[in-house]
Amino acid sequence: MLAVNEINQSWSMLAPYIEAYKSKKQYSEAKNLLRELMTLKPEQRTLEVKSFAKTLAREIANYENNHYDFTTKVEATDVLKYLMKEHGLRQSDFPEIGSQALISNILKGERSLTVNHIKLLSKRFNVSASTFF
Numbered sequence: 001m002l003a004v005n006e007i008n009q010s011w012s013m014l015a016p017y018i019e020a021y022k023s024k025k026q027y028s029e030a031k032n033l034l035r036e037l038m039t040l041k042p043e044q045r046t047l048e049v050k051s052f053a054k055t056l057a058r059e060i061a062n063y064e065n066n067h068y069d070f071t072t073k074v075e076a077t078d079v080l081k082y083l084m085k086e087h088g089l090r091q092s093d094f095p096e097i098g099s100q101a102l103i104s105n106i107l108k109g110e111r112s113l114t115v116n117h118i119k120l121l122s123k124r125f126n127v128s129a130s131t132f133f
Contacts, residue, residue, distance in 0.1 A: 018055050021063045030060055076113050076132040077106060083125050096120050 021027045037045075037053045064070075084090070091103040097117050105111040113121070113132060122129040 014052065018052075018059060021059060024067075027060065027063045027067075030056055030063075034060060075109075076118070077109055079132055080113070080121065081107060083121075083127075087125070096124070 016026065017030050017033060021030060034053060034056045037049060037056070040049065084093075091100045091107070094103050097103060097106075097120060102111065106113060106117075118129050118132045121127075122131065
């Protein structure tokens with residue numbers, strides 16, 4: 001059985017992550033911790049770790065629901081631009097989609113992504129095809 005001191009010490013370390021986040025900094029720290037927990041090896045994912053990760057995820061979702069508007073429609077070209085920036089890619093890095101000129105026209109909004117383009121991009125970036133709709 002845990003001694004009272006051990007419980008108090010554990011609680012003082014965990015409490016800031018499972019109480020409602022009051023700042024973007026607390027929210028960011030919780031997201032970083034959750035990312036870390038997700039990289040643990042299966043044998044390190046004890047019942048306690050899984051339970052804590054679930055609680056973290058729930059509090060992160062609560063913060064996001066209260067602070068961000070998820071009803072805003074994002075254009076497929078904006079998603080593609082974001083993914084390109086995050087992965088350090090240029091227009092010439094998409095031979096499976098087409099020429100650099102075609103990618104340029106897509107990014108400028110002069111051409112639309114086809115269903116086939118979206119399938120290829122979702123596979124390449126490991127995201128749902130619905131990300132582009």
